[in-house]
Amino acid sequence: MVDLTALLADLAAESEQLDALVAPLPPEAWARPTPAPGWSVAHQIAHLAWTDHVAHLAATDTAAFFASVTSAPDPSRLVDDGAEAFLAPPAALLDRWRAGRAALAAALAAAPAGEKLPWYGTRMSPASMATARLMETWAHGEDVADALGVRRTPTARLRHVAHLGFRTLGHGFAAHGRAVPAAPVRVELLAPVSAGSEPASPAVANKDDTDGDTWAFGPEDAADRVTGPALDFCLLVTQRRHRADLALVATGPVADEWLDVAQAFAGPPGGKRAAAGSGVPR
Structure with a gap:
């Protein structure tokens, strides 16, 4: 609960x-x-x-x-x-x-x-509404920080964003007009360093994400997997960075395709950021 x-x-x-x-x-x-x-x-x-x-x-x-x-x-x-x-x-x-x-x-x-x-x-x-509002507040806060040239320290609250990003896997595919895959995906994320000194609230605690410094979602035996820093995963699912600029690793075809369509917010596909060095403003 x-x-x-x-x-x-x-x-x-x-x-x-x-x-x-x-x-x-x-x-x-x-x-x-x-x-x-x-x-x-x-x-x-x-x-x-x-x-x-x-x-x-x-x-x-x-x-x-x-x-x-x-x-x-x-x-x-x-x-x-x-x-x-x-x-x-x-x-x-x-x-x-x-x-x-x-x-x-x-x-x-x-x-x-x-x-x-x-x-x-x-x-x-x-x-779910509160989680969505937290996700949007964090994501739009990233936009503000980018405009001001400020780098914010990630907190354990990112676990909410990561959990929502995982739960909306099917939505990302559907929003892009693609068939929702049946194969499960395992997500294993390295928690922000600051999360160790700021315990996550019990709001998203469950058997899948209580691994100490690793936040994990999905079945352990899934062939498709996404691994990397939690911050990078959150930046991807909120479409605040291009996957080419993030240290996320996708194993398996479903996981790889997901990183191209991931979208934690409701509605049609957003305008994704261009990769650094592409010549297109991010």
Whole structure:
């Protein structure tokens, strides 16, 4: 069973880490471009605020959530339009993001056990929704850090992102129009060094990922395997780096193909980063 309280605490900690990075920035730094085409640092935070808002609707008012989807003038621009709608001067944007994420956490904590919340093309438990929000907060935080030239220290909270990346193997194939493989894949990841001093919460603890400094998912006897640093795996499944720039090793055809289509987020395939040295901005 997932410990939702612990999971929400990890989500709050991930949000606070990013908050601490952007809160002291001067106004001009909020306008810096990030790796997402057309998105500034402010767009990244506005996107998180907008997504928290629609997730809160999904948890508290399903009719309003579905109305927000069906009323979109251009569904293909739903995400971009959402970010644009939530843009504001830095102080106001920070207040909006802080209030929205607090409201969402309270709504998820109060959701009845076993309830499935509507989302884009799927339904999610409160725990899955919280995990998805943590994944997005970390991934968009990477975009902000890239824009600012900052290297963030990975934490044990990455285990949530890695676990979600593993669980969404089938989604990655389906989102790219490929048949979902039947063969299982074993994933063995080296935990971040900092994870040793920051114990992972019990929110994702299970028999498959309690190997000390190795986070493992999937059957031990699987012929297809992915190994490497947990940070690299998380960067791949959130499409923040090209696989050519990561120290991940795929053994077997399913594992190898998966690294080309891995996608931990809902929706259609994202715009993948180009490899370093390709001449295309990452």
